[in-house]
Amino acid sequence: MSFIYLDHSATTPLRDEAWAAMAPYFGSTEEKDTPNYGNPSSIHRAGRAAHAGMSEARRTIAEILGADSGEIIFTGCGSESDNSALRGIALARRKQCGANRIITSAVEHHAVLYTAEDLKDFFGFKLTLLPVDGEGLVDESDLAEALGDGSDVAVVSVMYANNEIGSVQPISGLGALCRERNVPFHTDAVQAAGKLPLDVEALQVDALSASAHKFYGPKGVGFLYLRRGTPFHPFLTGGSHEGRRRAGTQDVPGIVGMATALAQCDSERDREMARLRQLRDRIIGTLLETVPGVRLTGSRSQRLANHASFTIRDAEAEGILIALDLAGIAASSGSACTSARQQPSHVLEAIGVPADELAGGLRLSLGLSNNAGQIELLLEKLPEIVEKQRQIAPAPL
Numbered sequence: 387m388s389f390i391y392l393d394h395s396a397t398t399p400l401r402d403e404a405w406a407a408m409a410p411y412f413g414s415t416e417e418k419d420t421p422n423y424g425n426p427s428s429i430h431r432a433g434r435a436a437h438a439g440m441s442e443a444r445r446t447i448a449e450i451l452g453a454d455s456g457e458i459i460f461t462g463c464g465s466e467s468d469n470s471a472l473r474g475i476a477l478a479r480r481k482q483c484g485a486n487r488i489i490t491s492a493v494e495h496h497a498v499l500y501t502a503e504d505l506k507d508f509f510g511f512k513l514t515l516l517p518v519d520g521e522g523l524v525d526e527s528d529l530a531e532a533l534g535d536g537s538d539v540a541v542v543s544v545m546y547a548n549n550e551i552g553s554v555q556p557i558s559g560l561g562a563l564c565r566e567r568n569v570p571f572h573t574d575a576v577q578a579a580g581k582l583p584l585d586v587e588a589l590q591v592d593a594l595s596a597s598a599h600k601f602y603g604p605k606g607v608g609f610l611y612l613r614r615g616t617p618f619h620p621f622l623t624g625g626s627h628e629g630r631r632r633a634g635t636q637d638v639p640g641i642v643g644m645a646t647a648l649a650q651c652d653s654e655r656d657r658e659m660a661r662l663r664q665l666r667d668r669i670i671g672t673l674l675e676t677v678p679g680v681r682l683t684g685s686r687s688q689r690l691a692n693h694a695s696f697t698i699r700d701a702e703a704e705g706i707l708i709a710l711d712l713a714g715i716a717a718s719s720g721s722a723c724t725s726a727r728q729q730p731s732h733v734l735e736a737i738g739v740p741a742d743e744l745a746g747g748l749r750l751s752l753g754l755s756n757n758a759g760q761i762e763l764l765l766e767k768l769p770e771i772v773e774k775q776r777q778i779a780p781a782p783l
């Protein structure tokens with residue numbers, strides 16, 4: 387049976403080019419000549435070789451962001467980047483000027499949302515959650531009102547693109563409001579990296595999180611862009627790695643693979659996103675037309691080119707996903723991180739999805755391996771699957 391992978395928002399396969407770039411940095415116990423597997427902090431040639439690979443990766447990523455190399459901090463994943471940004475900036479800014487409030491949105495990934503709640507519950511910060519409209523978008527006027535003059539705000543964090551519903555926030559406008567008030571602005575760009583421009587000047591952000599496994603890099607490595615001069619208290623303390631902003635020996639092969647993958651996505655972005663947008667629109671147009679009770683979630687116009695998400699009335703996501711899997715199609719109910727729980731999604735609740743549709747979320751996220759033939763196969767199978775699921779399980783929540 388052929389396998390059709392439509393879950394690229396959960397994770398992506400490693401690109402061959404990234405793997406090829408990484409391989410020399412793993413080293414081998416058999417290696418006799420000068421190896422690349424040294425600790426990048428070591429003085430000897432093996433350490434210097436690893437350090438050189440890491441520095442080149444840092445330059446590559448910085449260039450894509452329009453940043454300086456010194457503004458890139460390597461981390462262990464997107465969640466760590468988000469945690470570092472929120473905790474690091476909030477604590478430092480409170481110490482610097484007494485600002486004690488965090489502003490974020492109701493549709494953030496839990497890596498941001500739970501971190502903000504933790505800062506409230508255990509560190510005494512106040513928390514303001516921005517509402518979103520029916521498409522999952524934050525209104526600039528809501529942020530302006532929440533900011534006031536900004537003097538009591540430690541940090542603002544609004545995600546660039548949403549993992550569950552694909553909506554793309556007006557980041558540069560939100561950033562401008564923060565900048566006018568000298569309030570640090572962080573964006574979780576984990577779903578956007580590789581698909582949308584990351585120019586930090588144009589976006590007007592002070593901090594930006596990304597994770598390699600979402601753009602065909604390896605799992606277990608990410609980065610945080612932190613604008614020079616932004617108040618920051620390190621989340622991980624220990625050695626002097628990453629300019630004392632993140633202790634721990636760096637994952638050099640992972641970092642090299644991440645930079646290679648991001649550079650490749652960046653250079654192909656316009657062409658690949660135009661291709662995926664066509665496939666996405668074919669999915670959205672056909673499903674809305676052919677399956678009754680299906681509703682698109684998120685914005686139609688302000689959305690990731692590779693992302694289609696729906697609610698399906700009177701059907702349970704789990705049953706649909708299992709039936710799709712049996713047909714060789716990998717999809718998701720929305721967020722890989724919440725799919726193990728039976729709780730309704732906070733994102734769907736925030737955009738006002740009615741209770742009888744909350745159980746039927748479906749996310750189809752496209753990527754490099756997908757083609758038009760696969761999408762036609764999906765569109766052939768899905769209506770039957772939904773119909774069958776409705777007969778089996780009229781889903782009360």
Ligand code: PLP
Pocket residue numbers: 395396463464465466468495497545547548549574576577597598608722723
């Ligand atoms: N932020 C968003 C928007 C995500 O979609 C994810 C993962 O799905 C994360 C953060 C966490 O990234 P990681 O899995 O690398 O920790």
